[in-house]
Amino acid sequence: MKKIAIVTGANRGLGLATSEALIQRGFKVIMAMRSPDKAQKELNVLKMKGADIVPMKLDVSQEKSINDFVETIKKEYGFVDVLINNAGILIDSDDGGNASVFKTKASTIQKTFNTNTIGPFLLTQKIFPMMKQEGYGRIVNVSSGMAQLSESQTASAAYRLSKTALNMVTNLFASEVGDADICVNAISPGWVRTDMGGPHADRSVEQGIKGIIWAATLPKGGPNGTFTRDGEKIPW
Ligand SMILES: NC(=O)c1ccc[n+]([C@@H]2O[C@H](COP(=O)([O-])OP(=O)(O)OC[C@H]3O[C@@H](n4cnc5c(N)ncnc54)[C@H](OP(=O)(O)O)[C@@H]3O)[C@@H](O)[C@H]2O)c1
Structure with a gap:
């Protein structure tokens, strides 16, 4: 199977490229997105290549959307091998200027957390038990170098806070794997040329997904509860 x-x-962005890379490695990919209708062109290209994909509606900032999504997954498939928590937003510039920490609004932090932290938390909370039942799972939380506490940081406070918290989400669930062959890891893709990263970023999308695919396809007994870039550990 x-x-x-x-x-x-x-x-x-990284989510589309990750889906393509997993399809090439023989996965059936549930492509979760806010608006499948708007992605018809991308989905048709994949379908024409014979990709085994199932586009599904999911807004990770909405608990009801997560619950409906998971119920459908349980009913249709009953198991999940890999969960890539990739969806994310960086909206600090909405607060103006260079998004100084002194300008960050509570609403920006709350909105950012809903998508970048609470969404992945709830989705993991609901998918993890299915993995535990099967005794196998790989969970990849797409974090960021901007989450690192080990570096002095300025600006984009909401984004940084949300990704540092996502790293703790990783740590919390990684501590729950017990004897099961489940690996829960956070990765940084580096600065990547996507809509979020912009055209001046130093990495291609192919380079950006390298560490995601590595963490998604770890062998039995692979690392658990780590923060890596391109498969190499980086400081939290
Ligand atoms: N690019 C970088 O340099 C970089 C660096 C470090 C980390 N990252 C992380 O990598 C991940 C992917 O980023 P990217 O560069 O590919 O960004 P992107 O091109 O802006 O894509 C972001 C994706 O997240 C989706 N999304 C946003 N809010 C959502 C929600 N509430 N529910 C479901 N989907 C939602 C977007 O869907 P819509 O089309 O519906 O908006 C889009 O598919 C993010 O977690 C980001 O923080 C990126």
Whole structure:
């Protein structure tokens, strides 16, 4: 039977490229996204290549959307091998200027947390028990170098806070794997040329997904509870 992978934010950027890479590695990919209707072009390209994909509606900032999504997954498939918590937003510039920490609004932090932290938390909370039942799972939280506490940081406070908290989400669930062959890891893709990273970023999308695919396809007994870039540990 084919392995099943869920990728959130699968309609563009790192999520779309991760979906393609997992399809090439033989996965059936549940491509979760806010608006499947708007991604028809991308989905048709994949379908024409014979990709085994299931586009599904999911807004990770909405608890009801997560609950409906998980219920459908349980009913249709009953198991999940890989969960890539990729969907994310960086909206600090909405607060103006260079998004100084002194300008950050509570609403920006709350909105950012809903998507970048609470969404992945709830989705993991609901998918993890299915993995535990099967005794197998790989969970990849797409974090950021901007989450690192080990570096002095300025600006983009909401984003940084949300990704540092996502790293703790990783740590919390990684501590729950017990004897099961489950690996829960956070990765940094580096600065990547996507809509979020912009055209001047120093890495291609292919380079950016390298560490995601590495963490999604770890062998039995692979690392658990780590923060890596391209498969190499980086400081929290
Ligand atoms: N690019 C970089 O340099 C970089 C660096 C470090 C970390 N990251 C992380 O990598 C991940 C992917 O980023 P990217 O560069 O590919 O960004 P992107 O091109 O802006 O794509 C973001 C994706 O997240 C989706 N998304 C946003 N809010 C969502 C929600 N509430 N529910 C479901 N999907 C939602 C978007 O869907 P819509 O089309 O519906 O908006 C889109 O598919 C993010 O977690 C980001 O923080 C990126």
